[in-house]
Amino acid sequence: MTMLEPFEICSIRPPTENFSLTFRLTRNCGWNRCLFCPVYKQGMKFSRRKMDEIMKDVDRAKAIDDLIMQAMVDATGRDIFQVAGDLVRQIQRYGGKADQPPLETSPEEDANGSGNGFSSWFKDKPTIEDSVQHVAAWRYYGRNTCFLGDSNSLVLKPDFFREALSYIRHVFPELNRFTIYGRTKSAAQMTLDDLRIFRDAGLDRIHFGLESGCDEVLAFMKKGVTGKEHIAGCRKTIEAGISCGVYVMPGLGGAEWAEEHAHDTARVISASSPDYVRLRTLEIFPGTLLADAARKGTFVEAPEDMVVWEIRTLVEEIDTDTEIVSDSASNLLDVSGRLPGDRSKMLSVIDQYLGLSPRGKLEFSLSSRLQSFVGQYGGVTQEILRTIMPFIDGDRIDLGRASYTEANKVIQLIRSKLMP
Numbered sequence: 001m002t003m004l005e006p007f008e009i010c011s012i013r014p015p016t017e018n019f020s021l022t023f024r025l026t027r028n029c030g031w032n033r034c035l036f037c038p039v040y041k042q043g044m045k046f047s048r049r050k051m052d053e054i055m056k057d058v059d060r061a062k063a064i065d066d067l068i069m070q071a072m073v074d075a076t077g078r079d080i081f082q083v084a085g086d087l088v089r090q091i092q093r094y095g096g097k098a099d100q101p102p103l104e105t106s107p108e109e110d111a112n113g114s115g116n117g118f119s120s121w122f123k124d125k126p127t128i129e130d131s132v133q134h135v136a137a138w139r140y141y142g143r144n145t146c147f148l149g150d151s152n153s154l155v156l157k158p159d160f161f162r163e164a165l166s167y168i169r170h171v172f173p174e175l176n177r178f179t180i181y182g183r184t185k186s187a188a189q190m191t192l193d194d195l196r197i198f199r200d201a202g203l204d205r206i207h208f209g210l211e212s213g214c215d216e217v218l219a220f221m222k223k224g225v226t227g228k229e230h231i232a233g234c235r236k237t238i239e240a241g242i243s244c245g246v247y248v249m250p251g252l253g254g255a256e257w258a259e260e261h262a263h264d265t266a267r268v269i270s271a272s273s274p275d276y277v278r279l280r281t282l283e284i285f286p287g288t289l290l291a292d293a294a295r296k297g298t299f300v301e302a303p304e305d306m307v308v309w310e311i312r313t314l315v316e317e318i319d320t321d322t323e324i325v326s327d328s329a330s331n332l333l334d335v336s337g338r339l340p341g342d343r344s345k346m347l348s349v350i351d352q353y354l355g356l357s358p359r360g361k362l363e364f365s366l367s368s369r370l371q372s373f374v375g376q377y378g379g380v381t382q383e384i385l386r387t388i389m390p391f392i393d394g395d396r397i398d399l400g401r402a403s404y405t406e407a408n409k410v411i412q413l414i415r416s417k418l419m420p
């Protein structure tokens, strides 16, 4: 037990991979220039990991898993997290390798707001506690899924990816779904045969950060890709037999390009025909280049109604068979469903909101953001609790008592606490 060691996990992963077993094939982001993006900053450098490092991590995960499963045999009535907790305490007591340096980011970065709380959960160098909890959560909730990070695993040589996956599957034969993040540009630049090697190695899905289909927006945001390349990358991925999911960011065009952003994104999605479109409304995170642009006035945030109108345009104009997913607390409305069949149901959710009075919209926004926050993070922060305290009436929150300014203050506070 004292020989157990932590392995590197992917803190940044799609919500569908929250409970997957994860391994880092690369570290951080090789592009790292997108204005809106708060992750992999604070001096984090991109690097490719060596095969023996990856294999060592897989072996470390297996050693932890074996010990947890062994302990579970005698753990009558105790769940896997209690068993994992005991294990961590024993490792600490016997002087195992529990005290790895926990983070590369400093507390000051969070204190001054540049990290937005980010460093409290981004684990660049996980401890043995993190690794044990990660494996326990995978065993409890995930069991057969695996995510391979970090931000763009398509930068790897196909043979390298195949070798890594083959080793992971050999050590964990129960894994039967593998997913990665990728850049559409990388997929567009690869040959179909290379993408098929990724597919044949076991890759099931690529999550692409499409963000926008509008070239002006993509250029302003320094996304390093065009709408045409988005389409080429998605199409080639699908042709290779790999499922394709895209993230889209309502609000990314700001007030200036809202219309172009909405129409062009709908057009690019229609031509790309991804299996999933996940909505992530723009949040301007502190410390990003976009926060600087907003401060200088070169980027003006789109008002909430304009962002809702953009989503309406997407739902109305996307002309392909795809699933729209709203699984982020950044979204005001829960607009989810399968197009084209659920189009009218989704439009009615939007129109119901747009038909509210200004006061009705404000109260809806406050209540919806509060609920989504609790849903995504399992509760509110002390600061949010203090701010809503005056409106708590017994066991309910009476938002009708909040003035326009107070309600807006809570909304802004909740939005500032969202994680990327």
Ligand code: SF4
Residues within 6 Å of the ligand: 029, 030, 031, 032, 033, 034, 037, 038, 039, 040, 151, 183, 209, 223
């Ligand atoms: S959005 Fe993706 S590609 Fe852009 S900097 Fe962030 S991680 Fe890298």
